[in-house]
Amino acid sequence: MVQVLVFLLLFAVAVFLFARQARQIRRNILLGRDANLTDHPGQRWRNVLLLALGQKKMFRKPLVAVLHLFVYTGFILINLEILEIVLDGLLGKHRLFVPLLGRLYPWLIGAFEVLAVLVIVGCAAFLLRRNVKKIPRLRSHDLDGWPRSDANTILITEIVLMTLFLTMNTADQVLQTRGLEHYAATxxxxxSGNFTAIFEGLSTGLLVAIERSAWWLHIIGVxxxxxxxxxxxxxxIILAFPNAYYADLNPKGTMENMPSVQHxxxxxxxxxxAAAAPAGDATPPKFGAKDVFDLTWKNxxxxxxxxxxxxxxxxxxANITGKKLSPRKIMMDTRDRLVAVGKNIHQHGSFQDDGKSLLRDYISEEAxxxxxxxxxCVQECPVSINPLHIISQLRRHLVMEESSAPAEWNGMFSNIENNMAPWKFSPDDRDAWIHG
Known part of the structure; x- marks a missing residue:
């Protein structure tokens, strides 16, 4: 009963803390402007199946895609096994599903164990790629500090969790042969059935301690x-699914025009x-985006x-040729700013001006x-992210709100305004080159 109460308390606290943080993330996302992305539901569900679930874009590089599939599939399916562990913890049982699944049970756990091994192999390969082979895009200065340690932490954690799962099952298999009432034959x-010899010489008390420790550490780790x-x-892992569903379905070259400017x-x-101008057509209060509030919730x-x-x-x-722009950094900086805004709101109840903005304080004009x-960048992203949309909105603010643009751009703008073309020729002289 004590173990059940401890587990119940631990589980309730973990779920509460996650739910609270999830609510804060949802609130932060909804700080953005409204955007209607509910058209063509059939195509959107197709994106979820192909891009989020099927990881279609990952398979442009087959070896990496297969390794990622090992980790991804293992994460999804092995967590079904977590359901049994949670119910065991809440009800004070052990392997609750054995009577329900009968002979299917060892085959199911066996499949989970194969996946666990594949997860370990995949995570180990990714650790080697990041820290030994040092793939250039994974060693970029974009990832200096927390982002680099975050990636390694997750990979190591996955290896530890899968090892605990296999250790727990191996000790359990040996205890089943010793006739303990709590460890029913499965x-x-x-x-794990191939590694029981490792534990055969250990005392029953020590084996129970190993099995229980692995069980507790596994669920605490999860x-x-x-x-x-x-x-x-x-x-x-979670947001890839809604992000794929709400992806922009317009052709890649289509830019988002502002109706008032277009008119x-x-x-x-x-x-x-002019005679056909819609009634009530007015200039919007703001052009482009300066801070996260001006971006859409999809951004x-x-x-x-x-x-x-x-x-x-x-x-x-631009990045390949040494320019300051990195689309990945654009997304990371946007998230960092959004997190800072969220903390500001959490602290004060509503956003209090902190003297900063996404533009310049996080993302530079040069980039x-x-x-x-x-x-x-849009084409390559495996989870349907659009860095270009954020870039274009920030750049629109610079040009249309602050009149901040390079001299070459201003010349082009002036030519378009006066000559209806980027070149410094009047419309009447545009075909003069053909003469003579």
């Missing part, structure tokens, strides 16, 4: 992992359209969903101006 497990997720890039341009090109969901894998920056022509709007 049949041989596919992986609950700790649950509460670590909201502070980690691995929150994408002014159309009037400039064809003044006869903020993107920031929380970022896996920090660096595929966007590795494909970015924004380096973007070629080629959409390579």
């Amino acid at each position: 049949g041989n497990f596919l992986v 609950l700790a992992f649950l509460n670590y997720l909201p502070y980690s890039k691995h929150l994408h 002014e341009v159309q009037l400039m090109m064809d003044p006869s359209l 903020l969901l993107d920031a929380y969903s970022c896996t920090e894998c660096g595929r966007c920056s590795a494909a970015c022509p 924004l101006r380096a973007c070629t709007t080629c959409n390579a």
Whole structure:
């Protein structure tokens, strides 16, 4: 009964803390502007199945994709086994599902054990890629400090959790042969059943201690992992699904125009359209975005969903040629600013001006101006993140609110305004080159 009460308290505290943090993340995301992304539900569910669940984009690099699939599938399916552990803890039972599943039980646990081994192999390979082989996109200065240690911490934690799972099962298999009432016979497990000789010479008391310690450490580790997720890039394990569903379905080259500005341009090109101007058409109070409040909620969901894998920056022509722009850093900086705003709101009840903004304090003008709007970052992201949308909104604020643009841009803007083309030729002279 004491163990049940301890487990109940531990489980309740873990769930409460995770739920509280999840509410804060949801509140932070909803600080963004509204965006209607509910059209074409069939295509959106297809994105969830192919991109989030099927990891379609990952398979552009098959070896890495297979290793990631090991870890991902293991995480999803082995957590089904957590259900039995939780029920055992709450009810004071041991392997509650044995009577319910009968002969299927050892096969099911055996499959989980195979996945556990694959998770260990996959995590070990990723640790080697990050710290020994030192893949360039995983050694970038974008990841200096917490992001780099976060990735390693998660990989090591996964290896420890899977090892505890296998240790628990191995000790359990030996205890079953000794006739203890608490350890009912389940049949041989596919992986741990081959390692029982390691524990055969140990006393029953020590074996019970090993099995129980592995059981407790495993579930405590899982609950700790649950509460670590909201502070980690691995929150994408959860958010990749809604982020794929709410992805922008427009063609990659389509830019988001502001209707009021678009109408002014159309009037400039064809003044006869003035008569067809919609009633109530007015200039919006703000152009572009300066802080996270000016971005859409989808932009903020993107920031929380970022896996920090660096595929966007590795494909970015500006980044490749040494410019300051890194799409990954754009997403990380947006998330950092959003977290700071969330803490401000939590502390004061509502946001109090802290003298900072996403533009300049987190993301520099130099980085924004380096973007070629080629959409390579959008194309490469495995979880449907759009760094370009954030870049374009921040750049729109610079140009239209602050009149801050390089001299070359201002010349182009002036030519478009006066000549309706980027070049310094009047419309009447545009075809003069053909003469002679």
